Amino acid sequence: MFRYLKNRFPDVHLSLHAGELASGMVPPEYLANHIRYAVEIAGANRIGHGVDIAREVDALALLRVLREKEIPVEINLTSNDFILGVKGNAHPIKLYQRYGVPFVISSDDPGVSRGDLTHEFLIFVTTYKPSYATIKKTVFNSIRYSFLSPDEKSSALQDLRSRFLNYESEIAKIEKELHKHAYTPKKQH
Secondary structure, eight states, X not given: OHHHHHHHSTTSXXXXXXXXXXXXXXXXXXXXXXXXXXXXXXXOSEEEEOTTGGGSTTHHHHHHHHHHTTOOEEEOHHHIIIIXXXXXXXXXXXXXXXXXXXXXXXOSOHHHHXXXXXXXXXXXXXXXXXXXXXXXXXXXXXXXXXXXXXXXXHHHHHHHHHHXXXXXXXXXXXXXXXXXXXXXXXXXX
16 A cells, blocks of 8 residues: 555655564564565655664665665654663664664654653763764754755755854854863973
8 A cells, every 4th residue: 555655646755663563572573574564665765663673584684775775764762662661772773873874863752751852862862872973963864854845954954054053153162261261280390
């Protein structure tokens, strides 16, 4: 059905929850193809969750497909912890990073979890300790891989670049001011 609709309406973007299971929830053979089928059969443009990627048949080939086709994974840290019990090093976010698969930080069930994107980014930063460059790239991914029209996306990216430049400029001013007043011990002769 999804393949038919995707062929009939090629400009409609599709995000599918796939791989939203964890070991012990179903027999292992049921974890083998959810993400692959969402991409190859349904034509998903984004994958929601993708937690069981390591249990997919030929997972490395699938990771390459996600990277090459630029199909991002929506990372839902609170939901994956709450519903699936998957968090920290058990979460595949590092696997996605290692293989260059784009991802976005997402809030899956904000009404249920009472969390928002700020909360999700806080978990991302405190748990995985990404560099500033990775945080910035992840924020940009939210727009880059969104389903906005090209004009809306261009405008949103321009606005985001401007906001980051302002933020970075303010931080540079603060650092410069702090450095000016930093204590420097006198050299002893």
